[in-house]
Amino acid sequence: MEPWYQQRLRRVQQSLREADLDFVFLTISPDLFYLTGYTSFVSERLTLLVIPPEGRPTLVCPDFETGMVAHLADGVDIVGWAETQDPVALVRETLASLGCPSPRRIAMSDHAWAVFLLRFQAALPAAQFVPASCLLAPMRRVKDQDELQILKKAQDMAVEGFHQLLQQPFAGRTEKQVAAALRHQFEVLGFERVEVILVGSGPNGANPHLAPTDRVIQRGDAVVLDFGAVYRGYYSDCTRTVHVGPPSDEFRKVFETVRRANQAALAAIRPGVSCESIDRAARRVIEEAGYGPFFTHRLGHGIGLEVHEEPYMVEGNQLPLEPGMTFTDEPGIYLPGRFGCRLEDVVTVTESGGAALTDYTHELIVVD
Amino acid sequence: MEPWYQQRLRRVQQSLREADLDFVFLTISPDLFYLTGYTSFVSERLTLLVIPPEGRPTLVCPDFETGMVAHLADGVDIVGWAETQDPVALVRETLASLGCPSPRRIAMSDHAWAVFLLRFQAALPAAQFVPASCLLAPMRRVKDQDELQILKKAQDMAVEGFHQLLQQPFAGRTEKQVAAALRHQFEVLGFERVEVILVGSGPNGANPHLAPTDRVIQRGDAVVLDFGAVYRGYYSDCTRTVHVGPPSDEFRKVFETVRRANQAALAAIRPGVSCESIDRAARRVIEEAGYGPFFTHRLGHGIGLEVHEEPYMVEGNQLPLEPGMTFTDEPGIYLPGRFGCRLEDVVTVTESGGAALTDYTHELIVVD
Numbered sequence: 001m002e003p004w005y006q007q008r009l010r011r012v013q014q015s016l017r018e019a020d021l022d023f024v025f026l027t028i029s030p031d032l033f034y035l036t037g038y039t040s041f042v043s044e045r046l047t048l049l050v051i052p053p054e055g056r057p058t059l060v061c062p063d064f065e066t067g068m069v070a071h072l073a074d075g076v077d078i079v080g081w082a083e084t085q086d087p088v089a090l091v092r093e094t095l096a097s098l099g100c101p102s103p104r105r106i107a108m109s110d111h112a113w114a115v116f117l118l119r120f121q122a123a124l125p126a127a128q129f130v131p132a133s134c135l136l137a138p139m140r141r142v143k144d145q146d147e148l149q150i151l152k153k154a155q156d157m158a159v160e161g162f163h164q165l166l167q168q169p170f171a172g173r174t175e176k177q178v179a180a181a182l183r184h185q186f187e188v189l190g191f192e193r194v195e196v197i198l199v200g201s202g203p204n205g206a207n208p209h210l211a212p213t214d215r216v217i218q219r220g221d222a223v224v225l226d227f228g229a230v231y232r233g234y235y236s237d238c239t240r241t242v243h244v245g246p247p248s249d250e251f252r253k254v255f256e257t258v259r260r261a262n263q264a265a266l267a268a269i270r271p272g273v274s275c276e277s278i279d280r281a282a283r284r285v286i287e288e289a290g291y292g293p294f295f296t297h298r299l300g301h302g303i304g305l306e307v308h309e310e311p312y313m314v315e316g317n318q319l320p321l322e323p324g325m326t327f328t329d330e331p332g333i334y335l336p337g338r339f340g341c342r343l344e345d346v347v348t349v350t351e352s353g354g355a356a357l358t359d360y361t362h363e364l365i366v367v368d
Numbered sequence: 369m370e371p372w373y374q375q376r377l378r379r380v381q382q383s384l385r386e387a388d389l390d391f392v393f394l395t396i397s398p399d400l401f402y403l404t405g406y407t408s409f410v411s412e413r414l415t416l417l418v419i420p421p422e423g424r425p426t427l428v429c430p431d432f433e434t435g436m437v438a439h440l441a442d443g444v445d446i447v448g449w450a451e452t453q454d455p456v457a458l459v460r461e462t463l464a465s466l467g468c469p470s471p472r473r474i475a476m477s478d479h480a481w482a483v484f485l486l487r488f489q490a491a492l493p494a495a496q497f498v499p500a501s502c503l504l505a506p507m508r509r510v511k512d513q514d515e516l517q518i519l520k521k522a523q524d525m526a527v528e529g530f531h532q533l534l535q536q537p538f539a540g541r542t543e544k545q546v547a548a549a550l551r552h553q554f555e556v557l558g559f560e561r562v563e564v565i566l567v568g569s570g571p572n573g574a575n576p577h578l579a580p581t582d583r584v585i586q587r588g589d590a591v592v593l594d595f596g597a598v599y600r601g602y603y604s605d606c607t608r609t610v611h612v613g614p615p616s617d618e619f620r621k622v623f624e625t626v627r628r629a630n631q632a633a634l635a636a637i638r639p640g641v642s643c644e645s646i647d648r649a650a651r652r653v654i655e656e657a658g659y660g661p662f663f664t665h666r667l668g669h670g671i672g673l674e675v676h677e678e679p680y681m682v683e684g685n686q687l688p689l690e691p692g693m694t695f696t697d698e699p700g701i702y703l704p705g706r707f708g709c710r711l712e713d714v715v716t717v718t719e720s721g722g723a724a725l726t727d728y729t730h731e732l733i734v735v736d
Contacts, residue, residue: 040577041564043676064664067575067704083666084683110483115499117482131483180555187548196409207435209408296432298451308411315452336435 001036001075004146008035008139009057009075015135016053022103023095024051024132025120027112030305031136033233036072040065046087046116049076052098060091088119095124107132133310141302141310142324148348150234151304151326152357154191155346158228158236159360161185169368170244171219175199175212182227191229195307198226205241205340208297208332219245222339223367224332228307235307237328238358239344242365252364254291254333254341259362261285261331262343265299265313269347269354275317282331283315291333300328303346325349326357369404369443372514376403376507377425377443383503384421390471391463392419392500393488395480398673399504401601404440408433414455414484417444420466428459456487463492475500501678509670509678510692516716518602519672519694520725522559523714526596526604527728529553537736538612539587543567543580550595559597563675566594573609573708576665576700587613590707591735592700596675603675605696606726607712610733620732622659622701622709627730629653629699630711633667633681637715637722643685650699651683659701668696671714693717694725 012035016024026032026049033039036059040047047061056077059069063080072078079094081087095101103124108117110131117129143151164185170178179197186194199212205224217223221244228237241258243251261282268281279299286295298314301307303326311319313327330344345358380403384392394400394417401407404427408415415429424445427437431448440446447462449455463469471492476485478499485497511519532553538546547565554562567580573592585591589612596605609626611619629650636649647667654663666682669675671694679687681695693716700710713726 062665064576064702068578083664108482108486110481112482113478114476114480114482114485114497115478115501117485118476118497118499129482129486131486133483184555187551208432210436296451297430334432 001072005036006075009051011139012051012135013053015138016051016107019107019135021053021105021107021130021135022100022127024107024135025049025091025109025112026051026132027109027116029109029111030309031109031132031140034136034140034305036076038069038072040068042113046081048087048091050091050094050098052100055098058094058098060087060094088123091120092123103127105130107135137310140304142322143304143326143348144324147234147304148324148326148357150232151236151346151348154229154231154234154236155238155357156359157189157191157231158186158238159358161189162225162227162238162240162360166242166365166367170217170221170223170242171368172216174214174216175201175204176214178217178223178225179212182225186227186229191231193230195230196226196228198224200224200340202339203337206334206336206338208334208340208342217244222247222251222341224340224342226342226344233305235303235305237303237307237344237346238360239330239342240360240365241341241343242367244367246366247364251339251341253289254335255364257286257289257291258331258333258341258343261295262329262345262362265329265331266345266347266354266356269321269349270352271323271349272320275311275313275319275321276315278321278329279313279315282329286331286333294333294335295331296334297332300330300344302327321349323349323351329356369440373404374443377419379507380419380503381421383506384419384475387475387503389473389475389498389503390421390468390495392475392503393417393459393477393480394419394500395477395484397477397479398677399477399500399508402504402508402673404444406437406440408436410481414449414459416455416459418459418462418466420468423466426462426466428455428462456491459488460491471495473498475503505678508672510690511672511694511716512692515602515672516692516694516725518600519604519714519716522597522599522602522604523606523725524727525557525559525599526554526606527726529557530593530595530606530608530728534610534733534735538585538589538591538610539736540584542582542584543569543572544582546585546591546593547580550593554595554597559599561598563598564594564596566592568592568708570707571705574702574704574706576702576708576710585612590615590619590709592708592710594710594712601673603671603673605671605675605712605714606728607698607710608728608733609709609711610735612735614734615732619707619709621657622703623732625654625657625659626699626701626709626711629663630697630713630730633697633699634713634715634722634724637689637717638720639691639717640688643679643681643687643689644683646689646697647681647683650697654699654701662701662703663699664702665700668698668712670695689717691717691719697724
């Protein structure tokens with residue numbers, strides 16, 4: 001187990017003691033990967049890292065997968081369960097062997113399946129469960145230098161793939177075909193996983209999360225392209241809105257408003273200011289241009305081992321920014337039935353302000 | 369909303385009444401797709417279908433995604449929540465508007481995030497939560513004719529991609545390169561999503577779930593290839609073990625044992641017999657050949673909208689088979705440090721026995 005994983009495990013144990021928790025239970029998840037480097041399929045077969053406040057954690061996993069976790073044995077004890085065993089009963093035995101057979105408070109992976117939580121609640125009726133994000137999110141939302149380098153590289157690869165995509169005409173291709181072409185670029189570039197590519201043309205662009213359709217892209221369309229992929233476990237996430245052929249005056253006005261909103265948010269970033277203030281900085285620009293009701297989502301989300309994670313740039317979130325926090329700056333304007341426009345960069349908080357990790361033009365891109 | 373979704377929703381409501389449940393809560397999941405055809409990203413933003421025992425269900429989802437679900441409005445009421453609203457509070461209002469502000473028993477998506485379950489438990493302290501699979505699994509595990517046709521087509525596409533892969537030599541390529549080549553075949557064939565491709569060469573094949581590595585495949589290796597992808601929402605899943613160059617006598621013996629175990633399981637399938645009896649039929653063959661301790665996993669898993677779902681072919685599962693159930697028949701033998709061998713078909717229960725949906729040779733395949 002690499003030394004930084006050992007360090008992170010010790011930090012979680014410190015947090016467990018401070019929060020007066022008896023254990024944290026982590027299923028296969030970004031949290032588990034962050035602490036151990038291990039991931040596998042999320043499935044009906046329980047894999048669970050049991051972390052006590054002191055001493056060695058125990059990883060409970062399927063017997064026939066213990067060969068895949070043998071390299072962790074210097075940091076955690078490994079207990080396998082056979083296909084005919086009840087893994088929840090085995091976890092209960094593990095708690096007893098760790099000296100705490102009847103825990104009072106347990107932190108559980110936020111993304112664990114509800115069915116596992118129900119089984120643990122039934123098996124440990126005296127325990128109160130809380131989300132593990134209370135321990136893990138404060139660690140994960142501040143990136144260290146190694147993480148920032150990986151995130152920068154992921155953004156560079158994403159814009160490189162997008163730049164290649166722009167070398168071919170858009171008109172006449174379907175949204176799905178454009179998405180497949182970008183996906184192929186990403187695979188060639190060496191991303192380990194491509195999860196979501198959105199291509200919203202014309203009126204489809206006004207649905208911010210619509211999956212690519214068979215709609216044929218036409219001259220006169222705005223096309224919102226939102227793309228990202230995973231490099232060494234870390235996500236990229238970028239949006240550019242291109243125009244097929246010459247844009248209308250209204251599209252130009254919308255595009256310019258979104259661009260200024262993105263820049264206003266970046267300019268507002270500095271340590272100590274609240275997340276909601278960054279959302280407000282962008283929203284004010286869009287409201288003043290008269291498009292307030294059409295900016296229908298928060299400004300952005302943290303990014304790292306998940307494409308959406310803390311901190312969220314949204315009204316009501318008073319969390320203060322810290323150096324190393326990394327999130328998206330993605331204002332958008334969506335005119336129902338007509339078009340959408342979004343501009344998204346990944347940005348990070350520095351000691352003195354904000355800096356974009358996404359290095360790609362904000363100019364209006366006109367394609368054929 | 370297509371008529372079969374309406375029918376399925378009515379069947380769930382019937383089950384709710386029979387089970388004396390007040391609601392079922394479904395997040396973005398295969399269950400939701402099965403009942404409505406709708407899917408989207410699983411994320412920190414709550415999307416929830418609230419199904420009461422009588423009357424119209426309500427879909428609670430992010431405001432800016434309501435445009436994506438407008439086509440469901442003939443079957444369900446749609447309620448959007450703004451980014452600054454609390455969706456759990458909105459769900460509570462929805463329960464009140466459905467005439468049941470203090471439910472006693474709620475079925476929750478098995479795969480919902482634990483953090484959502486914790487929030488619902490806090491917001492509805494009088495409610496007991498149970499896994500929604502108690503309602504959905506009995507429906508989903510028996511496939512109708514349309515589902516069987518899609519599953520058959522998915523298996524046909526998977527073996528077609530594999531057959532193409534065999535036209536190139538294996539020796540000298542890494543496991544990752546072989547996996548990437550098969551992934552590319554699957555994309556060309558039109559699968560909508562490729563999730564897992566395993567390529568376990570030589571000793572790596574003895575870890576049944578190991579992800580492909582940078583190991584260079586060599587002459588003399590057995591290579592376990594486990595592959596599947598998603599077509600119209602339904603999974604394929606197939607394993608073949610090939611040998612690079614002439615196999616040893618021991619590999620031949622292992623291969624032949626696995627082949628006979630697969631066939632013994634298929635021959636044992638008929639309506640009314642238990643799931644565990646199918647596992648036993650295969651296991652007996654492997655035990656009699658002296659490899660019992662090396663068949664370290666259950667025989668198989670149901671397959672449909674998930675790659676692993678009910679029914680599970682495992683000791684202890686006395687569920688009787690029914691026509692239309694569809695699952696994998698995948699015995700394996702894993703000799704630590706040496707090699708693995710697995711043979712996996714998707715099979716279905718007919719009125720009188722069992723039938724393979726996977727149509728590909730069981731003969732030993734020797735590649736260069």
